[in-house]
Amino acid sequence: MTFDRRDLLIRTLGGVLALGLPRRALAQTDVARVDALIAKMTLEEKAGQMTCLADSFRPFNPPNPQVGIQDEKRLAQxxxxxxxxxxFNGIGVAGGRRAQEIAVKDSRLGIPLLFxxxxxxxxxxxxxxxxxxxxxxxxALCERTARAQAIEATAAGLHLTFAPMVDVARDQRWGRVVEGAGEDVTLTGLLSAARIRGFQGRDLRRDDSLLACPKxxxxxxxxxAGLEYGNVDISEETLRETHLPPFGKAFAAGALTTMAAFNEINxxxxxxxSELLTDILRGEMQFRGFVFSDYTADEELVAHGFAEDDRDAARLAVLAGVDMSMQSGLYIRYLPDLVKSGAVPMGTIDVAVRRILYVKAAIGLFDNPWRSLNEEAEKTRIxxxxxxxxxxxxxxxxxVLLxxxxxxxxxxxxxQAIALIGPFAQDTANLYGPWAFYGDPDKGVDIATGLRAALPDPTKLTITRGSDISGPIDGGIAKAVAAxxxxxxxxxxxxxxxxxxxEAQSRTVIEIPPAQQALADAVAATGxxxxxxxxxxRALALHDGVANAQAILATWFLGSEAGHAIADILLGKVDPSGKLPVSFPWESGQEPFYYDRKSTGRPVLGNGSSEYKARYATTDNSARFPFGHGLTYTDFVLDQLKLxxxxxRWDxxxxxxxxxTNKGDRKGSxxxxxxxxxxxxxxxxPIRELKRMARVTLAPGESKTVRFSLSRVDLEFVGARSQRIAEPGAFDLWVGQSSVGGLKGEFTLYAKS
Structure with a gap:
């Protein structure tokens, strides 16, 4: 497998694989320091470095099952x-300094903690x-927002974030679609790399640099079936062509940690x-950082039916290449004895510890254990x-304007008199979305608040709930219809x-809850x-009064400023310019659905017969709103496609x-x-694959030529024996505004002369 390594920040130093830094290689003194520490460490201390536990020194907002949580006194010991x-998952400078002081001043070797x-x-x-x-x-936007998040997280005493999620997600029933960049390989890779650059910044030793952990x-x-923690049965080609390339982009962007998945593969x-975490990750992809288990995932090898017991689970995980065990405590309990018994080589432990200590050295923890633990920053940067x-x-x-x-x-x-109806009209409890448990819900701006602030006459706005999220309310629909x-x-x-x-929110039906659908149908009937x-x-299957509405905006979970942002779009202060990173199906039963599917031997072509073709009995094999779709308030037209x-030629x-051209009367993107x-x-x-994208902003009547360059590398795929290849032959090309339609061209890739 070949990955783009041009930006990889990893070098070989003194015969030891060392971690690279933007503008600065890991110093020889750091390598010597790590060597000296490893030589002094007991087996238990090595296993300790390989153990990650929930933080009890600081406010802990648990998004996970409560397994093995220790109180502060026991954790201090x-x-x-x-x-x-x-x-992990505690924030606050004061508590972080207490914990770090114990590690640096009271432990035998004084090795700083990673937060x-x-x-x-x-x-x-x-x-x-x-x-x-x-x-x-x-x-560029993703990099900017990640940088802001890093500034706040490090001000609150963190060194590392378990993000970005770079999983390509093609089944909207899976709840964790929300954490990633959607269904496309190219888009996921580009945005994940951007977020890593934003989190980590240009110098890992700065106190506002936040280590990224692509997962x-x-x-x-x-x-x-989109089932959380479920099994993956996948071809080698699909694994390498769809799911591994975004990780290659993440590592090329400088990520020094990663997280092993919960799922099994084949x-x-x-x-x-070990084939995944050692042969592929460390061998083919040349990753030189360290690997976290996911939360108690090593312990869960027993439930998988893969390990006999917890001791065996620890053995299997460390031999496979998991360097740090999260929350299960298996490594600290079992690794010392596993080494003494000969079941795990000491060299395996030393390599894992070295990787972890190299990362700590790379971010300057040995020189400054108090980095990112500054009370003044906590007051001013959040x-x-x-x-x-x-x-x-x-x-x-x-x-996205659908x-x-x-x-x-x-x-x-x-x-105009505006009726704002629905359970989210003035709701602040559901603005942020999942995995925002550090945020203060009362500081988010709801839709009603945003609209009142933006309207010249707020009295023109009436608000009616209509229904609850999952059930009706007495008289709710009648009041909504009247409004x-x-x-x-x-x-x-x-x-x-x-x-x-x-996480853990897989759904079999990806539709508007029935009570809300009934509300929408009743309101639509007013005309x-x-x-x-x-x-x-996630993408949703929309029906009846929702699908047939005069306008539909995909507003997702927009965060702290949701209400103001939605008002900006509704009132035209800002034109919508978003594009769908996931396909909206006609029906839930189409899932998994994604735009770059195969044609099959019996595709439905144009307006031809659909009998005995690749389609469902109730709908065809297309999307209601396709990947890449998104309207604006102006009218963009593409023409003059040229190659x-x-x-x-091969090289x-x-x-x-x-x-x-912007043929409308508004500026837009x-x-x-x-x-x-x-x-x-x-x-x-696949019937189509995204290769390039470009954002263009034009004034009314303005035109611009958009330019893309394509080479043979862009046309490679995983062929026989899992090798990336490009094959000479004819290619179709489209330049458009979504994954459907567009200007069509063609070219031929010629063989190497």
């Missing part, structure tokens, strides 16, 4: 004995959930898969006006609660113009250009997308 190397946490899309300033932010199709290695997004749990402004910008960029029959934007000068009839336009805020997305404001963490040559490139298809190959190829 473990740290004194050198039996802990990392604490980690789940900062997935914000600490106190909450940004849009990653799936929402992926709608921006903008790596979950690997193929967690391919769990069968019968072997990832936490015990929930700042600048971060809130960025959150609002990111939120507006994350909104449909608009001329009702948006709302002209505030017309002073709709009295209004000029209806805003219907419906969708999922934040508890319906995220008033309806704008749907969807709140959700610099009809022949792509050359071709330039693809197209003109885009469009994401131009380039897709290709290999017509004939030794492995069947």
């Amino acid at each position: 473990e740290i004194r004995k050198g039996r802990v190397g990392c604490l 980690a946490g789940d900062v997935i899309h914000g600490l106190k300033t909450i940004f849009p959930v990653p799936l929402a932010e992926a709608s921006s199709f903008d790596p 979950h290695f690997a193929a967690y997004g391919a769990v069968a 019968g072997v749990p990832a936490t015990a898969d 929930f700042t006006p600048a971060h809130r402004a960025l959150s609002r910008e990111a939120a507006t960029r994350s909104v 449909k608009n029959e001329g009702v948006l934007p709302i002209d505030p000068a017309r002073r 709709a009839k009295a209004a000029d336009i209806v805003l219907l805020a419906i969708g999922e609660s934040q508890a319906m997305s995220g 008033k113009p309806v704008v749907i404001l969807l709140r959700h963490g 610099s040559d009809s022949a792509l 050359a490139a071709i330039e693809v250009t197209a003109r885009i 469009e994401v131009v997308q380039l897709y290709t298809r290999d017509r004939v190959a030794s492995r069947t190829r």
